[in-house]
Amino acid sequence: MIAIDGLNLNYGERIVLRNLCFRLGEGELVILQGRSGSGKSTLLKLLYREIPHFYGSILLDGTCIKTMPKHVIRRKLGVIFQSFELLERKTALENVALAGEVTGMPAKEIASRAEALLDRVGLTGQENSYPHELSGGEQQRVAIARALLNRPKILLADEPTGNLDGETAADMLSLLKTLQDETGMAMLLVTHADLLASMPEARLISMENGRIVER
């Protein structure tokens, strides 16, 4: 589903990714670790095209991502961030709905999917709350619902529990794992947390010297 070969990326003089190769298969769960500043977020940003320029090859379902319109990538890839990144002036439901608006989904379908997803992540009754009225864990649940609205085949999660306390973080990871099992999507999870115990089936990789190393 994702095939990366010979990926190189510099920020000025700083070489971040060097000749990186990586494969993510259908339904696979991969945990990416590595030192701060090693390039983990950069790799995810390249995948969802927040960073448009790079040297090398990134294929998504066999197609080079440089040739794919952004809305097509958004349909294939869901993304969750450490800082949730919800729009403050929009309600939980509106934040989730946005993901369907950018990919051109019909309004009726957006509404029914968004409500079902908020329900699924445990936010029934809070559809009309604004982000500042929600706890960190609840905001991350909204972000998860938003990431799943387009039923992506791949979920990218960049430190999704970094801003949550230990217990809430564990709940969030268990929710992500359950949703992954239910949907069959692949998941690439960047995290510092020690998850081996809670996700024993995960493939563990790390970013070292600009490359991916299997662990």
Ligand SMILES: Nc1ncnc2c1ncn2[C@@H]1O[C@H](COP(=O)(O)OP(=O)(O)OP(=O)(O)O)[C@@H](O)[C@H]1O
């Ligand atoms: N926009 C940018 N301009 C210049 N340098 C950048 C930019 N973004 C990231 N970097 C640098 O690229 C390197 C990799 O950053 P990246 O955020 O990918 O690391 P990371 O592994 O995700 O780190 P962390 O675990 O701390 O989030 C770092 O040295 C960082 O300072």
